[in-house]
Amino acid sequence: MSENEHRKATIYDLSMKSGASASTVSAVLNGTWQKRRISAETARRITALAEELKYTANQQARALRSSRSGLAGLLLPVYDTRFFSSMAQTFEAQARQRSLLPVVVSGRRDPEEERRVVESLVAYSIDSLFIAGATDPDGVHRVCAAAGIPHVNIDLPGELASSVISDNRQGARALTKAIIDHARQGGPLSPDDVYMFGGRDDHASRERVIGFHAAKTEIFGTASGGDTENTGYSPSMTALAFERFYARHGRLPRCFFINSSINFEGLLRFMGGHDEQTFADIVVGCFDYDPFGSFLPFPVYMIRPDITKMLERGFDLLDHENATPHLITIEPQLVPPRTALKGPLDELRDKDAR
């Protein structure tokens, strides 16, 4: 598995071969050589030599000395949904632009696991951390604060650090209006035909419930209670909720709002056990975007958070280091049924296929 393992070149190798001292070499390769009044000629010689020997700095040594590791952390609940995986993709691109190495970890929605994985990042002295969808953002905050690591919350806000989130309330309101409008085309609709499934007791879910009810009130003039069901972010619990509803009413609601694509997977599981008739006249809204989800056999309206903008704002916050926590809200996008949006995949080089 090895072939020609000449050890990697260090500044000392460059120092020997160039006749300059190690500190000179370091200064040249850092770009700080002007400040140290190294002659242009010496700088040129060393740069050329570095190129020739394919020198790249040992980041551990650099980090140890300068206590900046060049690592940028992102904490996700899971990778395995389109929302979070495109967040990882976008994060990587933006981190690299700032010549940081992105390190993405998942906390599995377990407050303890979240703290553990963040501590493992802290051990590598990451320079900054994005906390996305943490169950306990403030617990993670404390770990970061103790280690002096700048951090922001993305998508779920925390009390103790700045946050960039989607406008969940307005998004949910728009989504709810869209599915009700659509469902009404199929005949009159009562408030009791409009439900919400999924989510838990977190900020995003609460806001979405408010938006959901706001839309219902606007349209029907009155809100009905008992029209939402918290199932956590779990496919199996969500599937159970649908089964229960179905057992009780002999059908699904005409029109319903699903809190996230993870909960949507619960609907898929329910679908697996029932015949296509069951879904003949439903209209669904999902607060997340998944291209395949958009083309299911019934109308699916989706909300796509603006991940790129959220992360950009996040990096801005890190750069400016506010003393008091800020909260930034980003408008998400309403996506009508049967829509295949472009995404990170389109930036691939593979367009010129053979």
Place this chain on the structure above:
Amino acid sequence: MSENEHRKATIYDLSMKSGASASTVSAVLNGTWQKRRISAETARRITALAEELKYTANQQARALRSSRSGLAGLLLPVYDTRFFSSMAQTFEAQARQRSLLPVVVSGRRDPEEERRVVESLVAYSIDSLFIAGATDPDGVHRVCAAAGIPHVNIDLPGELASSVISDNRQGARALTKAIIDHARQGGPLSPDDVYMFGGRDDHASRERVIGFHAAKTEIFGTASGGDTENTGYSPSMTALAFERFYARHGRLPRCFFINSSINFEGLLRFMGGHDEQTFADIVVGCFDYDPFGSFLPFPVYMIRPDITKMLERGFDLLDHENATPHLITIEPQLVPPRTALKGPLDELRDKDAR
């Protein structure tokens, strides 16, 4: 953004407060203290102190000295498909089990970018690298070999290092048979009704084409030419291919095989521009699994590679360090239409939702 940034404790802090030397502290915390004949009592004292001060080792320093960083790399083309994102998820779990910190990067199917990002990993002296779906595995191999980094190919084989891949040929054969059998239930089918879209000139695609043709030959007794279209791994190119086909024949093929979920997104884009009638009687196979894809308005058979097993075998290969490259093949799973498989999401703690 900061509050009580007492610097993190080091072995020197522990040394001072315990009265022992730094080297003793190090030995104790490493578990090598028996070998160094440190008394159990001293060990206990230091361990307790470490716990109290919440000591965690500075990984940069450890890495610098011992030249083992504790980082495990995974190179992906992209995050943003269910296949690769669940690979990232599974990789994280398996790396952590070995107390490594997973670092996942994406090479965007660009040979140069692949090498660049791997070099950035090498600068952090990662201990090992999994190369998944690289466009140029052998180029990446050379970077690793030069740095003496153990590595294996996953999913796409390379000549120069060991590889763990899916059985693409048998998988494609099974998938092709499944869609043909299904399509035949809707009436007689000719070989000209069975197409393949997507992929490029890589090992996986070639094998899949062979499997595809093998199945057609088995069933129809003869293969027809011109029944496959390479579009690269690009949604937009694939969409174009479908448009072209549609323009020429006034319809889609009755039955077709799509090389990957990325290409499947090309079909989604095509679908966005056409009415549901267009898809009324097609049967589709996709060499990748996506739960939402499985429930589209037409039958979709899918193949799910066994990611867990592939990664496990990969770690085995790293552990055993074979001199000559090995090739390990793992059977993938055929998934019938309308199937929502369980996945990494189900291992989340969120089952006990409130």
Place this chain on the structure above:
DNA sequence: TGTGGTTGCACCATCGATTGTGCAAGCGAG
């Protein structure tokens, strides 16, 4: 020729952990 200022670089401590080596104290045997 002496003084003062600039140029161009070298020296060295340092970051925190690891590890080979050395050595004092204690103990038993002779």
Place this chain on the structure above:
DNA sequence: CTCGCTTGCACAATCGATGGTGCAACCACA
């Protein structure tokens, strides 16, 4: 009381890069 062995640990070099400080050489000017 001394020799030799074990026990229990300390010392110091080291990994590679960084950055503060010091200093020789050179130049200009009086």
